[in-house]
Structures are given as C-alpha cells and as structure tokens.
Amino acid sequence: xxxxxxxxxxxxxxxxxxxxxxxxxxxxxxxxxxxxxxxxxxxxxxxxxxxxxxxxxxxxxxxxxxxxxxxxxxxxxxxxxxxxxxxxxxxxxxxxxxxxxxxxxxxxxxxxxxxxxxxxxxxxxxxxxxxxxxxxxxxxxxxxxxxxxxxxxxxxxxxxxxxxxxxxxxxxxxxxxxxxxxxxx
Amino acid sequence: xxxxxxxxxxxxxxxxxxxxxxxxxxxxxxxxxxxxxxxxxxxxxxxxxxxxxxxxxxxxxxxxxxxxxxxxxxxxxxxxxxxxxxxxxxxxxxxxxxxxxxxxxxxxxxxxxxxxxxxxxxxxxxx
Numbered sequence: 259x260x261x262x263x264x265x266x267x268x269x270x271x272x273x274x275x276x277x278x279x280x281x282x283x284x285x286x287x288x289x290x291x292x293x294x295x296x297x298x299x300x301x302x303x304x305x306x307x308x309x310x311x312x313x314x315x316x317x318x319x320x321x322x323x324x325x326x327x328x329x330x331x332x333x334x335x336x337x338x339x340x341x342x343x344x345x346x347x348x349x350x351x352x353x354x355x356x357x358x359x360x361x362x363x364x365x366x367x368x369x370x371x372x373x374x375x376x377x378x379x380x381x382x383x384x385x386x387x388x389x390x391x392x393x394x395x396x397x398x399x400x401x402x403x404x405x406x407x408x409x410x411x412x413x414x415x416x417x418x419x420x421x422x423x424x425x426x427x428x429x430x431x432x433x434x435x436x437x438x439x440x441x442x443x
Numbered sequence: 444x445x446x447x448x449x450x451x452x453x454x455x456x457x458x459x460x461x462x463x464x465x466x467x468x469x470x471x472x473x474x475x476x477x478x479x480x481x482x483x484x485x486x487x488x489x490x491x492x493x494x495x496x497x498x499x500x501x502x503x504x505x506x507x508x509x510x511x512x513x514x515x516x517x518x519x520x521x522x523x524x525x526x527x528x529x530x531x532x533x534x535x536x537x538x539x540x541x542x543x544x545x546x547x548x549x550x551x552x553x554x555x556x557x558x559x560x561x562x563x564x565x566x567x568x569x570x
Contacts, residue, residue, distance in 0.1 A: 280486065288474035299539070302478045307564070309482055380461070380468040399462075400469040431461050 276316050280309060283329055286401045287336055293396045294340045296385070304343065308336040330410035333397065337411060383433040391426035398423060 284305070291304035312319070312335055319331050384392055390412065397403040397411060409419040540557065544550035 276486075280482075284474055284479065284482070285471055288478070289471045292472045293469060298475070301472075302475065305474065305478060306482055306485070309486065313486060376464055377468040380464045384465075384469070395465060396469060399465040400471055427461060427465075430465075434461070 272317055275320065276313060279328055283332055286329060287332060289400045290333055290336050290396055293400055295343065304336060304339055307339050308332065311335050330407045333411040337393065379434050379437055383430045383437065386433055387426060387429060390422060391429060394419065394422045395426050
C-alpha cells in the first residue's frame with residue numbers, strides 16, 4: 259500500500275487532471291448529449307451523469323489510455339448512458355431539435371431564412387438516420403472528432419468508421435433530396 | 444449561388460455542399476451556466492468529499508473506536524447531500540409532470556416514480 263502522503267499527492271494529481279478534462283470537454287459532452295436526446299433538460303442530465311461516471315473510473319482510464327486523448331472515452335460513456343436512457347424509457351428522440359442555433363449562433367437577417375430551412379431539413383434528416391450513423395455524424399460535425407477518435411468512441415476500426423461516415427452522409431443526402439422533392443410544387 | 448463540384452441540386456434549388464451544411468446545422472451547443480455550476484459543485488463536494496473521507500481511512504484504523512467518528516460523519520454528509528439532490532432533481536421536473544399528468548392521482552404517481560428514479564440514479568453515482 260502506498261504511503262498516505264503519496265496517495266494524497268496522487269489523488270490531488272488525478273483531481274487536477276480530471277478538472278482539466280472537464281473544462282476541456284464539457285461543451286463536447288453537452289453538444290453530443292443535446293444532439294442525441296434532442297432537448298436541453300435531458301441533455302443536462304446526461305452530461306451530469308457522464309462526468310460523474312467518468313470521475314469514478316478516471317484513474318483507470320488514465321492508466322490505460324497510454325497517453326492518448328481521453329475525449330473518445332468520455333464520449334463513449336455518454337454514448338452508453340444515452341443508450342440506457344432510451345432503453346429505460348423505451349423511446350427515441352421525439353423532441354425536434356429546433357433551438358440549438360439560437361444558442362450557438364445569432365441569425366439577424368431575413369436573407370438567410372431559406373438557408374435556415376436547409377439547416378432545419380438537414381437536422382431532420384440526421385434525426386431519421388440509424389443510431390450509429392447519426393452518432394458518427396454528431397461526433398464528426400458537432401464535436402470535430404477525426405476518424406480515429408470516432409472509431410475509439412464507437413468501438414470500431416478506423417476503416418469501418420470511415421465507411422460508416424461515408425454511408426451516413428450519402429443516406430442523409432438522399433433523405434434531404436427526397437424531403438425537398440416532396441415539398442416542390 | 445456559385446456552383447461547386449460538391450454542391451447538389453434539388454428541384455430548382457441548389458444546396459451547398461452537404462458537409463458544410465452539416466457543420467453549420469450541428470454547431471456546438473454551449474452548456475447552460477447553471478449546469479456548469481451544479482456540476483462543479485457536485486464534483487467538488489458530494490462525490491469527492493465522501494469518497495476521500497472513506498478512502499483515507501485505513502481498515503486497520505477502524506479497530507480503534509476513536510476513529511469511528513470520521514466515516515460516520517462522511518456517510519452522514521454524503522447521505523444528506525444525496526437526499527437533498529434527489530429532492531432538488533425531482534422538484535426540477537415538477538412542471539413537466541404537471542403538464543403530462545391527467546389527474547391528481549396520476550400526478551402523485553408520476554412524482555413518486557420520479558423520486559424513485561432519481562434515488563436510484565443518485566445511489567448509482569455513490570456506489
């Protein structure tokens with residue numbers, strides 16, 4: 259057993275490292291949660307649970323990370339919790355994501371109304387994708403994760419992740435085209 | 444609109460490159476300030492405090508009754524905080540429950556279910 263002083267120092271070092279991780283990735287976890295569950299209330303809960311669980315397993319994760327970034331591990335926790343959330347409540351995201359833009363960006367002119375319609379259509383298309391494709395797109399475009407990070411978060415190979423992203427974008431393109439085609443006069 | 448090799452045409456309109464649209468549609472969402480404050484408070488006190496107090500005690504030291512006060516205090520503080528958290532989180536959902544309930548009995552049932560759910564979640568955090 260380690261001497262009390264070294265245990266205390268190790269604990270302090272871990273707490274500092276966790277605090278850094280928290281500050282660096284709170285927005286990532288919240289963004290991921292928000293786009294997964296579709297509303298702010300549940301996104302807050304999911305973010306809170308993610309960090310509490312991460313805190314409990316942080317020492318081991320750090321040991322096993324071998325110096326690699328811990329963001330994929332953090333997002334994987336959120337991913338698993340989100341899966342439980344849907345399983346427990348037997349539901350899929352039903353709340354349309356419609357106010358994220360109001361928080362993250364300010365739209366001021368009427369000239370971009372059509373543009374906003376396009377973005378809305380894209381979001382609706384994303385919500386219709388199968389879970390794994392939707393998640394891959396959220397990680398890539400909301401969080402800016404690269405293929406390797408996404409692969410680690412989803413527990414897939416780099417190659418499989420590349421294919422997953424490609425298929426997600428192609429399917430989304432088709433979905434949006436069909437939706438747009440259906441609204442044409 | 445200028446044409447770009449990655450743009451795709453739908454009906455009479457032309458969409459921008461879908462990846463550009465995705466990047467804008469899925470823009471990062473800033474967490475609410477209250478969440479930051481709540482999380483920092485929880486991480487900084489509830490879990491940390493109880494765990495640190497309990498972890499700091501050597502099992503051998505437990506044989507000495509003079510050392511029993513610390514874990515009892517840690518457990519008591521942790522339990523009080525946990526009960527408080529369950530109540531606060533259940534209270535936060537009251538508007539949603541009222542909206543969804545179709546009778547007083549239903550509302551009571553929903554409140555009890557919420558209490559149970561939050562208690563289980565807080566217990567999971569602590570164990």
